[in-house]
Amino acid sequence: MMRQGGFLIRGGGVAILLTMGLLACPKVLFAASAEENYKWYCSQCHGLEGRGNGINAGQLAVKARDHTDRSDPNKYMRNLSDKIIFKTIKFGGEANKKSSLMPPWDGVLSDDEIRDLVKYLRKLCCE
Ligand code: HEC
Numbered sequence: 001m002m003r004q005g006g007f008l009i010r011g012g013g014v015a016i017l018l019t020m021g022l023l024a025c026p027k028v029l030f031a032a033s034a035e036e037n038y039k040w041y042c043s044q045c046h047g048l049e050g051r052g053n054g055i056n057a058g059q060l061a062v063k064a065r066d067h068t069d070r071s072d073p074n075k076y077m078r079n080l081s082d083k084i085i086f087k088t089i090k091f092g093g094e095a096n097k098k099s100s101l102m103p104p105w106d107g108v109l110s111d112d113e114i115r116d117l118v119k120y121l122r123k124l125c126c127e
Contacts, residue, residue, distance in 0.1 A: 046067055050066070
């Protein structure tokens with residue numbers, strides 16, 4: 001029993017050292033890629049591939065945008081400016097007179113992360 005206890009304490013010490021090491025590293029090492037952020041924060045409504053068919057999509061009174069434009073003959077996303085897309089992501093749909101079902105991400109995602117997401121959306125819609 002004693003030996004086991006000692007082992008646990010040593011194990012805890014290693015974990016604490018590891019955590020301190022990680023905290024000391026610059027944040028940039030841990031910044032998530034736009035694709036990861038999209039999968040994590042956006043896919044439940046917009047779908048893992050951005051086609052507007054996420055797991056919540058059926059519950060939304062306003063359809064989540066198909067970011068690939070594939071279901072849209074008018075190619076809505078292609079015609080949005082980067083500035084508008086940035087504003088919608090940061091301040092939510094309402095900021096551009098769109099549905100408030102599109103949530104604001106200010107405070108969750110940094111401006112840099114949002115800029116990367118805009119680039120990611122450009123790839124989804126237009127490449
Ligand atoms: C809770 C569901 C939900 C989540 C999560 C969500 N969205 Fe949306 N999003 C919507 C809905 C609904 C619309 C359609 C709004 C409309 O047409 O009025 C939309 C529209 C958009 C649009 C198009 C805006 C426009 O001008 O029509 C963009 C760009 C967008 N979302 C980006 C994102 C990004 C990036 C994320 C993740 C950081 C995200 N959304 C997460 C529901 C969601």
